[in-house]
Amino acid sequence: MTMHNGADKSQLKLPAVLDLAAAESFITTMREQLQAGSPLSFDASGVETLTVPCIQIILAARKSSDRLSLSEPSAAFIAAFEDLGLDWTELCQTPPTDAAQQSEVGAPPSEIVQPAEQAEDLAMARRILSIDDSKPIRDMLMLTLADAGFDVLQAVDGQDGLEVLDKERVDVVITDINMPRMDGYEVIRQMRRNTTHKSTPILVLTTESEKEKKNLAREAGATGWMVKPFDPDRLIATINKVAP
Numbered sequence: 001m002t003m004h005n006g007a008d009k010s011q012l013k014l015p016a017v018l019d020l021a022a023a024e025s026f027i028t029t030m031r032e033q034l035q036a037g038s039p040l041s042f043d044a045s046g047v048e049t050l051t052v053p054c055i056q057i058i059l060a061a062r063k064s065s066d067r068l069s070l071s072e073p074s075a076a077f078i079a080a081f082e083d084l085g086l087d088w089t090e091l092c093q094t095p096p097t098d099a100a101q102q103s104e105v106g107a108p109p110s111e112i113v114q115p116a117e118q119a120e121d122l123a124m125a126r127r128i129l130s131i132d133d134s135k136p137i138r139d140m141l142m143l144t145l146a147d148a149g150f151d152v153l154q155a156v157d158g159q160d161g162l163e164v165l166d167k168e169r170v171d172v173v174i175t176d177i178n179m180p181r182m183d184g185y186e187v188i189r190q191m192r193r194n195t196t197h198k199s200t201p202i203l204v205l206t207t208e209s210e211k212e213k214k215n216l217a218r219e220a221g222a223t224g225w226m227v228k229p230f231d232p233d234r235l236i237a238t239i240n241k242v243a244p
Contacts, residue, residue, distance in 0.1 A: 011041045011071070018047060018054040030068070042091075045072040050080035052207065056229040057140050058091065086229065126243055127151040127168070131161035131175040131187060132205070137228070141174065141205075144232045150239070158182025162190055165197060171243045173197075177206040177213065185220050192221035201242035205230065 012029060015022055030040060042058075058070075070091035081088035128150045130141040138154050145152045153168055155161035159181040161173070173191070177184035184204060191197040201223040208214075209227050217225060223242050226235065 011043050013043045014047050016046050016048040018050045022054060039067045039069070042068070042070045043072060044070055044077045045074055047074045047077040050077055052229050054136075055080060055086065057136055059086070059140075059229065059232060086231075125149055125151045126171040126239075127153065128239065129153045129155060129161065129164055129168070129170040129173045130205075131155040131158060131173065131179070131184070133157050133176065133179045137176070137205075144235060145239075148236045158184060158187040161187055165191065165194075170200065172201045172203065172239055174203045174205050177204060177208055177217070185216060188217065188220040188222050201239075203238065203242070205235075 068091075070088075073088060073092070078088055128145050130138055130145070130152065131154075132138050132141070133156055138156075142152050142154065153164055153170065155164050157179040158175070161175065162182070164170075165173075173187075175184040175187050184206070188202055188204075191200060191202060202221065204217050204222050204225045205228060206225075207228045214225050224238060226238065
């Protein structure tokens with residue numbers, strides 16, 4: 001990925017092929033730019049291939065910060081979003097400048113004081129465990145959930161997820177299905193056999209969409225099923241519904 005620096009913002013030239021490796025590079029670069037306080041625009045004019053994990057990463061990144069925007073999306077970029085029924089136009093909104101942001105809140109971010117009730121809400125944040133063997137997907141979930149105020153734990157496969165559950169209290173579990181060592185179905189079954197997690201909400205997040213597999217997850221004890229890529233707002237709404 002190539003970074004072009006302008007007078008008022010930085011622009012990231014997206015590569016022709018946006019695969020898993022590109023998604024990891026994208027996250028690293030995005031974090032560095034946002035930590036530096038710079039608005040970040042993606043030049044998508046040269047994108048020829050866009051995989052589902054990269055689509056999800058971009059959606060989560062845009063959701064986590066209004067300082068991100070997209071310019072000149074290629075026909076392939078637009079088609080990848082539209083084929084999945086996703087709205088790519090929101091990505092093209094121009095990020096606000098630092099001056100505009102300060103005028104809205106009346107003070108630089110470092111000078112804003114949180115009300116006591118907001119601080120208490122953060123202290124009581126619900127804890128979410130995400131179980132997925134894909135690092136880009138785990139990073140995407142971290143971006144989305146942390147931005148929504150949740151405390152996020154991560155596990156790299158089903159066995160790792162159960163080990164985390166043995167040590168930590170969680171309010172909701174989000175699990176993939178196809179994983180090494182232990183798949184999502186077995187994670188759900190073992191959780192339901194454990195009295196501690198018998199009623200813990202479990203959301204399945206997977207690329208699978210077959211009715212037979214959904215029924216298998218439901219029989220195992222899953223609370224809900226979502227297909228990747230997902231809409232970040234819908235995910236948050238679902239979590240709030242199953243764990244009010």
